[in-house]
Amino acid sequence: MKNNWFNKTTKETLQALNSSNEGLLHEEVAQRQQQYGKNELQENQGKTPLELFLHQFKNPLILILAIGALVSFATGHLIDAIAISAIILINAGIAFWQELKAQKSMQALKDMAAPMSLVIRNGEVIDVPASELVPGDMLKIQTGDILAADVRILEAHNLNIDEAALTGESEPVEKHAEALQEKEIPLGDQNNMGFMTTIVTSGHGLGVVTGTGMQTEVGHIADLMSSTEEVKTPMQVRMDTIAKSLMFVALGVVAVVAGIGLFYGMAWLEVINTSISLSVAAIPEGLPTIVSIVLTMGSVKMAKSNALARQLSAIETLGSTTVICSDKTGTLTQNQMQVMKSYDGAGRYWNVSGEGFDLKGEFQPAGHQVPANESLEMMMGLTVASLCNDAEHKVTNGESQVRGNPTEGALLVAAAKVELDLETLTQKGYQVIKKFPFDSARKMASVIVKDGEGNHFLAAKGAPDVMLNHASGFMADGKVLSLSPQVQGSQALATSPADECVAGYHQAIDQFANDALRTLAVGFRELDESQLDKKYEELEKDLTLLGLFGIMDPPRPEVRQAIEDCFSAGIRTVMITGDHALTAAAIARDIGIIRSDDDKVVTGAELDQMDDDELYAICPNVAVFARVTPEHKLRIVKAQQHNNEVASMTGDGVNDAPALRRADIGVAMGITGTSVAKDSSDLILLDDNFSTIVKAVRQGRQIFDNLCKFIRQALTANVGEVSVILFAFLLMGPEMVLPLTPLMILWINLVSDGLPALALGVEPEEQDLMERQPRKRNASFFGNHLGSRIVCRGLALGGASYLAFSWSLGAGHSEMYAQTVAFAMLIFAQLWHLFDSRTFTTLFRKNPFTNKYLLGAVALSAGLSLGVIYTSMGQAVFMTEALQLTHLLGIALAAALPTFLLSGVKEVTKIKWL
Known part of the structure; x- marks a missing residue:
């Protein structure tokens, strides 16, 4: 049913829809309901919860871990298999829960639709469910209605519809029934059309339904929404890149090690055990969980800033x-109309301060010293604007509100700023006895008013050009200047004061237009009792203009x-x-x-x-x-x-x-x-508040910085774990002993590394945070030499751990004791490295005590890790041995060397990749 209905006359529209003012017959309604279906918005079926959950296992990291878990089960490493499986389920569960909170946009669109509609069928006015409307139905339109379908307006009586949510138009749109001539007209200018979900703010009318359900303008938006692809955020793209990179690295390392192992003649079981350890070491199992937690902490902080x-x-x-x-x-x-400027016949301007409908504000003289309340014509103009007004202003719970037309409400608020309101005017005896509502044909409105002394006058407001054409005089400095020529002696003046008033008004109108202000003029005409029953055509002339008001929805x-x-x-x-x-x-x-x-x-x-x-x-x-x-x-x-x-x-x-x-x-x-x-x-x-976006951008940049710091720390640990195994494999040959078991690696990734890394999520912001240019979409987490620093530091940590492991074996200690030494060395090396990870410069430029959470996390991680080494339960689960205290102290101090040496070299040489 898509058509340029706005181009058709009302007769042509009814003919095209095979309808009439009597409405459709019930038989016709039934046929059209079968043809067009229900007047409802349709939505695509989303994934089931099971599909969503299974979708999480498409992550490359999860797949590699799953393979590792299966192999662990098959080779009898039950504890390792259970631990890896638990990590998989935790990561998949968190991602599943986030996606389960699916978009509900379509349901929200449905909820906006009107539940019932007043229609004419078989010549009778009846209430029907909105879902049963069909094209050709005659829709009765009344103030307060939510339109249940798209309609071509057939009759309009002071009919205004708020279309802001659909078109962005800041004011209600006055509707009429006349056909429009232009072939291509934006939605906001289709003034003879009404649209589904828009709200009737005033007046009444009649419309014929031209579109229902998905054939409406809102249906078109619903279709756009369902077909619009939700692009991955830069964060998701970067995380996918990391996952794929880690997958290829893990598979590559495993392939190389397996090849070397087979070359050495190692047994398949040993090669598989080594491969499991390497795959676990290469993947930061806690990465998805930690990232989610860091982002959640960021979201809590942003919520406190109203985002x-x-x-x-x-x-x-x-x-x-x-x-x-x-x-x-x-x-x-502000989405609230406000009088921004005013002008009187004496040529004076005022800027009007305030915020929307809030009563706080004042008339500020512009280029003169006369207060608005000392300008007779300005005060009379505000009186006229208040009396010729259908809006209602009230304050509820300290909040200033307007009911009715926002432009008329803005005039009431402006009058209140000079302590002029309807209650005061009523107390003074002003009484509106007759109204001539605004219509688009004459572009003005007026009311007959009786004042406290029993005199009558016409109060009028309207478009400035129309009001000027209807004016016979102007009030300036309390005097009425007539448009008839002033005669001095026997010679008429070439330019009369009234002509100067006309020129001043035109100049003010142009100035207001340049400022994109909607301009209204106000005026009055004194009446006697014999004129009270005349029509508006006879009364709305010979007006005395009082002033202009410039109105807009202000920033x-x-x-x-x-x-x-x-x-x-x-x-x-x-x-x-x-x-x-x-x-x-x-x-x-x-x-x-x-x-x-x-x-x-x-x-x-x-x-x-x-x-x-x-x-x-x-x-x-x-x-x-x-x-x-x-x-x-x-x-x-x-x-x-x-x-x-x-x-x-x-x-x-x-x-x-x-x-x-x-x-x-x-x-x-x-x-x-x-x-x-x-x-x-x-x-x-x-x-x-738009400025809240700026606060959110600042926090978003800080979160990205902290994620980079966390990823640096996490991946440095993984490079260290992989390298210590590789060093052992390459240097020890066929007699290679694993320096770390898979369960030890899981502990390092999740507890000794993951827990302190969480504290990096609350790291204070860098000084140049909001002075940098924003990152481009294709910017990598590994930019600015982050990748080289991860590899360099990781090899240093892995090398130190292997040296400690090799020393322990060479000193005659058991294999389990040597593994415990390597385990402790890598843990303490990572904890020292944390202090370097919290800055993009070096640890020598960062006060170590500015992040108290980091200090606490390091202490907690060290304590838990020592529990793994020195408690019977830790020794039973992780296959560790208690270290001699002198060895533990030496390990703790030696573990600091890689970080301090490399940071020192970087500080002196300014080499960025270190």
């Missing part, structure tokens, strides 16, 4: 963000600094909005998104004329994308990602959901955001 992470992997992505694609309405702006006060902080951190902010280009560009300049003439503003219509290559080329220079659709937003995010940007998308509406889902990190507003936006996002701003 709630829905996906743990997205936390680190924040630190990688290179471009923030931000929605305007409700994200950069959030903290946004300017947040965008500046992003700029300093090398992060571009791009506004993507469904609002008009002029409004968006003005706000973008005001808050610092547009910083030069080179920053472009591109509209959705212009986007439609571009192919993908053209979009890729201009993306780096575009600061604002205006009047865009959900498809445009999705396309823009994809273009940013194609340019190797790590794209964050912020939004609060249904129209933002597909792009939120596609972005590397989707950020939804927690207060004003729809459920659909929240469920499509990775991060929710609990305070709807």
Whole structure:
């Protein structure tokens, strides 16, 4: 049923749908329900819990460990097999639980739909479930309704619909029934259409259903969401790269060792035992778990700063963000209309301070010293604006709220800032006795008012050009200036004071337009009792203009600094909005998104004329994308990602959901955001504050730093474990004895290494954290020489451990005693190495006492490891022997040498790869 219904007249629409004002017959409804199905959104079937759980075993690390566990069972190493299996289940279980919390975007879309609808069928008005609507149904539209389908408006009586969640339009849209002539019209400008899930804020009307279910605009968004591929975050890509690299390293090392072993003539069982040890040593079993824990700790810290992470992997992505694609309405702006400027007939301007509907604020004279409450025409203008007004303002639990049209609410709030409100006016005897509501044809509204002295006047407000055409005079400095020529002596003045007023008004209108302010003019006309029953056509003329009000949805006060902080951190902010280009560009300049003439503003219509290559080329220079659709937003995010940007998308509406889902990190507003936006996002701003993103970026960068430190520590330990076995294999020949058992290696990876490494997750941030350029999407964990440092330090740790093992055997100690020596040496070497891992420079430049958690973790790890060596249970399980105290002391001191020597060389020579 897709059609340009907005181009058709009401008659043509009814003919095309084979409907009438009497509605459909019940037989026709039944036939159409079979043809079009229920008026519901459809969703794709996701994976079952069992499928999700089995999916976790596709991880290369898990597969290698699983093979190791099976071989351990087969060769009788029962304890090793059980320990490895437990690690596998823990890692798979954590990943499974994260994925089980699946997206519920489609359900949120369904929940937004109206449960019941008022329709005309067989000429009767009846209530039916919204799911039973069909194309051609006649829908009665009333204030407060949630539209249950897409409709072509047939009748509109002061009908206004809030479409902000769907189109990004910051104000309710006035609807009419006239056909539109343009063939391609953005959704936000289709003023004769109503859309599923939008809310009727005022008026009533009649509409014919043109689309149901997936054939609606919301259905189209639902289809985009279900077909939009969720790209892996940079964090997930990097972890996959590490997993694959470790898999190939492990298989390569095992293959080499097996080949050498067979060459030496070693028994298959010995080769298998060695291979199990090597595979366990090459893989940091605790890596997925520790990473999840570090990210969880980061998410807790971020939540305290009002940023709630829905996906743990997205936390680190924040630190990688290179471009923030931000929605305007409700994200950069307050989503509350506010009078920003005012003007009176005497040529005076005032800037109006405040935040949205909050009553705090004042009229600040601009270029003069006259307070607003001393301007008779300004006070009369605010009186007129308050009386000719259908909105309601109230304060509930300290929160200032507006019911009704937000623009009219903004006028009430502005009047309250000079202590003028409806209650005060009522006490003074003002009484509205007749209303002429606003309509789009005449572009104004008016009311007949009776004042406290029994006099009557018409209070009017409307579009400035219309009000000027209906004006016969202007109030300036308390006097009414007529448009008729002023005569002085026998010669008419070439320019009268009234003409100067007209010129001043036009100048003010232009200035407000340049500032992207919606401008309303106010005026009045004195009436006598004989005129009270006349129609508005006769009354709305010969007005005396009082002033102008410039209104907009203002930027959030903290946004300017947040965008500046992003700029300093090398992060571009791009506004993507469904609002008009002029409004968006003005706000973008005001808050610092547009910083030069080179920053472009591109509209959705212009986007439609571009192919993908053209979009890729201009993306780096575009600061604002205006009047865009959900498809445009999705396309823009994809273009940013194609340019190797790590794209964050912020939004609060249904129209933002597909792009939120596609972005590397989707950020939804927690207060004003729809459920659909929240469920499509990775991060929710609990305070709807754009500056919270900057705090989250800082924490994301710190988390990435700490993950790099942790991975350095963990993989250095693994290189040490592999190398000590390789050294033994290569240097001892066929008589090789394993320096470490698989269970010892598991202990090192999970307890003596994993536990202290957790403390690196709370390491204080580096000083240059927010001065660095953001990492690109393809940046590796092993960048900045991290890989070479891991290999270099790991070989040093493994070499030291092998030397201690070889010394012990040479001194005549038992094989078990020598393994215990190697075990203790590697543990203490790793603990010393922790202090070097916590910095990107050297341990000599970092105060060892600034992370108290690390000190505690090192002490706890050392204590637990000593328990493995000196307790009977530890000796029975891990096959260790109690070390002589002199040997233990020597090991603890000798274990520090690799770290201190290499750090010292690096400090002196400045060699980056050490």
